Amino acid sequence: MTTGPVLAVDVGGTKLAAAVVDQAGQVLRSSSRPTPAADGAAVWSTLVALLDDVLAGEPVAGVGIGCGGPMAWPAGVVSPLNLPGWRDFPLRARLAERFPGLPVRLHNDAIALVAAEHWRGAARGYDNALAIIVATGVGGGLVQAGQVVDGATGNAGHVGHVVVEPAGPDCGCGGRGCLEAVARGPALAAWALEQGWQPSGDATAAGLAVDARSGDQCAGAAFDRAGSALGLAIASVAATCDLEVVVVGGGLSGSWDLLAPPLERTLRRHARLPFTRTLPVVPAALGSAAFLVGAAALVLRGDAYWHGDG
Amino acid sequence: MTTGPVLAVDVGGTKLAAAVVDQAGQVLRSSSRPTPAADGAAVWSTLVALLDDVLAGEPVAGVGIGCGGPMAWPAGVVSPLNLPGWRDFPLRARLAERFPGLPVRLHNDAIALVAAEHWRGAARGYDNALAIIVATGVGGGLVQAGQVVDGATGNAGHVGHVVVEPAGPDCGCGGRGCLEAVARGPALAAWALEQGWQPSGDATAAGLAVDARSGDQCAGAAFDRAGSALGLAIASVAATCDLEVVVVGGGLSGSWDLLAPPLERTLRRHARLPFTRTLPVVPAALGSAAFLVGAAALVLRGDAYWHGDG
Numbered sequence: 001m002t003t004g005p006v007l008a009v010d011v012g013g014t015k016l017a018a019a020v021v022d023q024a025g026q027v028l029r030s031s032s033r034p035t036p037a038a039d040g041a042a043v044w045s046t047l048v049a050l051l052d053d054v055l056a057g058e059p060v061a062g063v064g065i066g067c068g069g070p071m072a073w074p075a076g077v078v079s080p081l082n083l084p085g086w087r088d089f090p091l092r093a094r095l096a097e098r099f100p101g102l103p104v105r106l107h108n109d110a111i112a113l114v115a116a117e118h119w120r121g122a123a124r125g126y127d128n129a130l131a132i133i134v135a136t137g138v139g140g141g142l143v144q145a146g147q148v149v150d151g152a153t154g155n156a157g158h159v160g161h162v163v164v165e166p167a168g169p170d171c172g173c174g175g176r177g178c179l180e181a182v183a184r185g186p187a188l189a190a191w192a193l194e195q196g197w198q199p200s201g202d203a204t205a206a207g208l209a210v211d212a213r214s215g216d217q218c219a220g221a222a223f224d225r226a227g228s229a230l231g232l233a234i235a236s237v238a239a240t241c242d243l244e245v246v247v248v249g250g251g252l253s254g255s256w257d258l259l260a261p262p263l264e265r266t267l268r269r270h271a272r273l274p275f276t277r278t279l280p281v282v283p284a285a286l287g288s289a290a291f292l293v294g295a296a297a298l299v300l301r302g303d304a305y306w307h308g309d310g
Numbered sequence: 311m312t313t314g315p316v317l318a319v320d321v322g323g324t325k326l327a328a329a330v331v332d333q334a335g336q337v338l339r340s341s342s343r344p345t346p347a348a349d350g351a352a353v354w355s356t357l358v359a360l361l362d363d364v365l366a367g368e369p370v371a372g373v374g375i376g377c378g379g380p381m382a383w384p385a386g387v388v389s390p391l392n393l394p395g396w397r398d399f400p401l402r403a404r405l406a407e408r409f410p411g412l413p414v415r416l417h418n419d420a421i422a423l424v425a426a427e428h429w430r431g432a433a434r435g436y437d438n439a440l441a442i443i444v445a446t447g448v449g450g451g452l453v454q455a456g457q458v459v460d461g462a463t464g465n466a467g468h469v470g471h472v473v474v475e476p477a478g479p480d481c482g483c484g485g486r487g488c489l490e491a492v493a494r495g496p497a498l499a500a501w502a503l504e505q506g507w508q509p510s511g512d513a514t515a516a517g518l519a520v521d522a523r524s525g526d527q528c529a530g531a532a533f534d535r536a537g538s539a540l541g542l543a544i545a546s547v548a549a550t551c552d553l554e555v556v557v558v559g560g561g562l563s564g565s566w567d568l569l570a571p572p573l574e575r576t577l578r579r580h581a582r583l584p585f586t587r588t589l590p591v592v593p594a595a596l597g598s599a600a601f602l603v604g605a606a607a608l609v610l611r612g613d614a615y616w617h618g619d620g
Contacts (some may be wrong), residue, residue: 070584128462142550144459144466145617151454151552152438155585161549163542163580164476174582175545232473235485236546239471240452242461270473272484274380275465307455 008296013082021296040085062299066112073154074308076106112294114141121285133250138180192222223258231266249284314371318606323392331606350395372609376422383464384618386416422604424451431595443560448490502532533568541576559594
């Protein structure tokens, strides 16, 4: 049983974030730094300085880390796709050396998301939940029977690689027609440009949302396509996992007004089993704090969210 | 802890089967009867006579039942699709009345299949497995972290309703493009007939396999289509669940020589993540006994396969 606040860490390709989180899941203080490009040693030294800054000399009862995949789990040897400076970097072991005697637990950031939303957010009170993150990539995490599902290698929940268009676009994973290949932010923008979108501002998913809300048809069609792909993938996962709620987070979930209608339309067309047809799909509740709260949950609520060693 | 043999029951639309199964999962004796058509009372009286016959007056330590879905679980109130005489039939309660004091446990037959193959068959030794049954319908069951996954309502594992052709054929569930709509036996035969198949014998999936092996192109194309659909669905479930093995059973798995090549080709094209790209897919090992062995496992290995009451 862990008592007292813990240190939570979120390692991403653009940002390193850290917080002290109390036993109720409240962020007491937090800080972040841009992730240094390319140089792995600089990433580590920046991370160490960030943690010292957030801790401010106060003791903590443990350390929880969410990190982009892939990784060897539970060893916590990470090779984040968007952080090329770290390949097979033993992040968990390095942090364990800095915090001797404390539990140090590391999992995929999408697992941190589902843990946070299940513990303190939009999936609270449900025993069977999926959280999806739609951003530069598309990831996810599962809770079944009240427990995070790790799978054989800690990679369960990779719903970004559910196939939604068998003959669809190539995916960064090497496959084809994956949800991620269709619905990741950069893919939306690229598809809209191909269709003739003339951006009024940035040629990004955020700019696309602005133009879609102004009635641009190409921009609207791009969100229809992404929402529909999400609906298809959710229908398939719902049949497989018999869920009670799906939570959607990540940058693109800020365009929920544009994503939700096509998502709902497609999901209801395909999910017709008695146990899938009324499945609620809701936006994430915790915003950008979710990854830190979930990282903390690996330590504070290890009974539900941590099945590794230590 | 259950000691001594148990009574295992498999309730299907065409056949009622029962067996006495020992603690090692061996079938000591078994019997079956055709399922009476339409008349629910006759189904019950036939089942009771079958059980008396198999028991032959010997005591058992519990009763395990696999039954076609849908059902209310764990209540065991069943409405098997292919058994129209039973709608909201309280099968578990009725059997509990006949076997007072004993554990009586009922689950979906596809859950019985995965339990059997995990306990005694092709998924033995793996903690994360999917079993698929391809027959008149397409169903499945999941084991994760060594435990059967029930989901919110006991219906997890319905991989027959993973969407493999978003604009594909209507499915019996009311949805569209489900694996079951493409790969169930009758759908294969119907599709081949539409393509111009001229059956040399029966116009069934079994007849189709005979003709495919003789070089009939329409028949071969039908198996290619079904195998490819299975490969797509497995790729999606593998990304979601991070599996170690997939076991394929049911009548159509008897045509493994025809299904496996297109299944493998499609799976390897789409499943390219480090944790999915080498996932083995193998035929079931236990044959038709699997459903009885799995029903017994609900009682004999309740630690892994039963999370309901009683």
